Amino acid sequence: MSKAASRSKRGLGGWGLIAVPYFWLLIFFLAPFLIVFKISLSQVAVAIPPYFPTFDLYEGWQAFREGLSELSLENYVWLTEDALYWKSYVSSVYIAAVSTLITLLIGYPIAYGMARSPEAWRPTLLMLVILPFWTSFLIRVYAWIGILKNEGLLNQFLMMLGLIDEPLVILNTNVAVYIGIVYSYLPFLVLPLYASLEKLDGSLLEAAEDLGCPPWKAFWKITVPLSLPGVIAGCFLVFIPAVGEFVIPDLLGGSETLMIGKTLWVEFFNNRDWPVSSAVAVILLLILVIPIVLFQNQQQKMAEKNQ
Amino acid sequence: MKLKTMLLAVTSLSVLGGAALAQDRSVNVYNWSDYIDESILEDFTKETGINVVYDVFDSNEVLETKLLAGGTGYDVVVPTGTFLSRQIQAGVFDKLDKSKLSNIGNMWSDIEARVAKYDPDNAYSINYMWGTTGLGYNVEKVKAALGEDAPLDSWDLLFKPENAAKLQECGIHVLDAPTELFPAALNYLGLDPDSKDTGDIEKATELLKSVRPYIQKFHSSEYINALANGDICLAVGWSGDVLQARDRAAEADNGVTVEYAIPKEGALMWFDQMAIPADAKNKEEAHEFLNYIMRPDVMAKASNYVYYANGNKASQEMLNDDVIGDPAIYPPAEAVENLYTVTSYPPKVNRVVTRSWTSVKSGQ
Numbered sequence: 045m046s047k048a049a050s051r052s053k054r055g056l057g058g059w060g061l062i063a064v065p066y067f068w069l070l071i072f073f074l075a076p077f078l079i080v081f082k083i084s085l086s087q088v089a090v091a092i093p094p095y096f097p098t099f100d101l102y103e104g105w106q107a108f109r110e111g112l113s114e115l116s117l118e119n120y121v122w123l124t125e126d127a128l129y130w131k132s133y134v135s136s137v138y139i140a141a142v143s144t145l146i147t148l149l150i151g152y153p154i155a156y157g158m159a160r161s162p163e164a165w166r167p168t169l170l171m172l173v174i175l176p177f178w179t180s181f182l183i184r185v186y187a188w189i190g191i192l193k194n195e196g197l198l199n200q201f202l203m204m205l206g207l208i209d210e211p212l213v214i215l216n217t218n219v220a221v222y223i224g225i226v227y228s229y230l231p232f233l234v235l236p237l238y239a240s241l242e243k244l245d246g247s248l249l250e251a252a253e254d255l256g257c258p259p260w261k262a263f264w265k266i267t268v269p270l271s272l273p274g275v276i277a278g279c280f281l282v283f284i285p286a287v288g289e290f291v292i293p294d295l296l297g298g299s300e301t302l303m304i305g306k307t308l309w310v311e312f313f314n315n316r317d318w319p320v321s322s323a324v325a326v327i328l329l330l331i332l333v334i335p336i337v338l339f340q341n342q343q344q345k346m347a348e349k350n351q
Numbered sequence: 352m353k354l355k356t357m358l359l360a361v362t363s364l365s366v367l368g369g370a371a372l373a374q375d376r377s378v379n380v381y382n383w384s385d386y387i388d389e390s391i392l393e394d395f396t397k398e399t400g401i402n403v404v405y406d407v408f409d410s411n412e413v414l415e416t417k418l419l420a421g422g423t424g425y426d427v428v429v430p431t432g433t434f435l436s437r438q439i440q441a442g443v444f445d446k447l448d449k450s451k452l453s454n455i456g457n458m459w460s461d462i463e464a465r466v467a468k469y470d471p472d473n474a475y476s477i478n479y480m481w482g483t484t485g486l487g488y489n490v491e492k493v494k495a496a497l498g499e500d501a502p503l504d505s506w507d508l509l510f511k512p513e514n515a516a517k518l519q520e521c522g523i524h525v526l527d528a529p530t531e532l533f534p535a536a537l538n539y540l541g542l543d544p545d546s547k548d549t550g551d552i553e554k555a556t557e558l559l560k561s562v563r564p565y566i567q568k569f570h571s572s573e574y575i576n577a578l579a580n581g582d583i584c585l586a587v588g589w590s591g592d593v594l595q596a597r598d599r600a601a602e603a604d605n606g607v608t609v610e611y612a613i614p615k616e617g618a619l620m621w622f623d624q625m626a627i628p629a630d631a632k633n634k635e636e637a638h639e640f641l642n643y644i645m646r647p648d649v650m651a652k653a654s655n656y657v658y659y660a661n662g663n664k665a666s667q668e669m670l671n672d673d674v675i676g677d678p679a680i681y682p683p684a685e686a687v688e689n690l691y692t693v694t695s696y697p698p699k700v701n702r703v704v705t706r707s708w709t710s711v712k713s714g715q
Binding site for chain 1: 410412413415416418419420421437440441442443529568569582698701702705706708709712713714715
């Protein structure tokens with residue numbers, strides 16, 4: 045009843061307001077996606093741009109229809125023929141999932157500590173989390189090379205302490221990739237988590253305590269479930285970009301580090317095969333979008349049930 | 352009367368505008384990193400009044416992808432011969448207007464003849480530098496690992512697994528450039544380095560895989576510092592880069608002696624060519640830039656700085672002795688006979704080559 049009322053009240057202004065984000069998605073998501081999708085159905089050519097058919101509006105309807113008939117799913121078939129692509133996808137999802145878990149384990153205590161700290165400190169703590177963004181992402185990843193390499197700061201420090209005799213080989217391995225991803229994406233997890241933990245109603249915890257609930261149980265029964273939306277938002281913000289990450293595996297990873305971002309780079313630059321690399325990108329998008337949509341549906345059902 | 356003043360105002364404005372335009376002449380150059388003495392660019396601006404907007408890349412693949420996307424905004428670019436030939440085919444470049452290149456007579460006909468394989472009649476490009484892909488090594492460390500009679504002038508250093516295994520300890524780097532490593536492996540196996548046969552490429556892949564466990568890294572620029580600092584003892588690298596490492600080590604006086612060898616089995620000879628994209632905005636200025644580069648004194652200055660040989664015959668008298676006299680830079684005639692050139696792979700074969708390279712590097 046109230047829903048119907050609000051719908052009927054939505055005037056021109058309301059629609060205009062909604063149109064803005066939809067327009068944004070149309071221009072900056074849907075249009076580029078359609079272009080990439082179209083290229084993924086094309087074939088390689090020695091030309092500018094290096095694929096055909098290219099649609100030229102001046103050539104008329106006939107040429108457009110001929111071009112359409114040239115499109116095919118060949119490149120997608122190709123992706124299934126070489127195990128390299130599947131291994132890259134699986135390995136990327138695996139690396140991203142493990143990194144997300146580690147980020148959560150480190151990020152939760154940080155966000156919790158921030159939310160429970162005296163109110164006067166919070167802006168400063170928040171600032172400290174945001175501060176790394178003031179330096180270029182690329183430079184921060186480069187700095188890790190200096191820290192992790194064989195003669196780097198970390199090895200020198202550990203050898204000075206006498207903990208190790210030989211330098212640890214970390215740079216150019218998957219371990220370095222995990223470190224790079226966790227470090228780079230930690231703020232993306234801490235910020236939404238902090239937002240949901242800060243809103244937590246303290247009186248609930250007090251009530252639990254009054255009723256004889258031990259603190260760890262109160263934390264597990266009250267704080268964790270109520271912070272779940274923040275956990276999920278934060279995990280998505282880490283997991284999704286980490287799957288397609290290119291810079292970190294390229295700079296910190298070794299040649300055995302298999303990630304889809306690097307495979308895509310090789311297709312695009314070394315093979316000059318824009319159509320296949322576009323197909324790789326479209327599949328990557330599907331891999332990421334499907335679980336998100338399923339999750340959204342689940343959430344919606346839950347919400348309706350609760351009401 | 353009024354009309355006249357207005358006309359006068361308009362014409363004087365357009366004259367001013369014209370003068371301003373003349374002052375704003377510029378040329379956008381896209382070259383390899385660390386590949387020129389920057390004072391050459393300043394001198395060019397002083398002499399011609401043309402501003403140089405200079406930008407750098409570090410792989411042919413990056414340059415090619417930009418060129419194939421079109422509308423790069425660059426007026427002069429410097430691809431390697433094998434890449435150039437494919438780009439010419441794709442219609443990336445315009446033919447040079449040789450009437451604007453009065454210095455073209457300074458060029459070295461031997462080099463022009465070899466470049467004709469990529470750019471028939473040298474219609475689209477001029478040679479900037481050329482060099483070889485060979486072995487850079489740390490003399491002391493290699494001798495310590497393999498003994499005094501180590502095969503320093505042979506691909507055996509890398510391609511014999513027993514040698515590579517001994518050098519693994521002190522570190523081996525290899526260029527991340529499949530189009531240069533497959534020819535090297537093929538040549539070592541006694542096959543045609545320019546072979547497009549996938550069976551041959553498979554054999555080369557086997558050879559590369561047999562030494563893969565001993566290679567620390569595939570990278571196309573890190574080896575310069577690593578050699579100079581003594582972090583590694585062997586690198587498959589580009590001649591001039593290894594020689595830069597040699598000089599850095601000598602300057603640092605850190606007990607590291609770096610040498611470059613053109614292996615006796617042969618090595619790849621490559622050519623970096625300057626060309627003008629068809630969609631360049633400042634073609635006039637680009638021609639002036641190329642003509643300036645072809646001046647003997649300018650070319651000599653560039654080679655003296657980067658330690659690569661150039662394709663300019665007239666510049667040779669002005670080269671420093673440690674450049675023209677170094678057989679690693681200007682190999683003597685009999686060594687040149689051992690050098691081979693390769694052409695670009697057709698798309699299908701190229702895919703096999705990159706895929707094999709990925710499998711060599713990652714074991715996948």
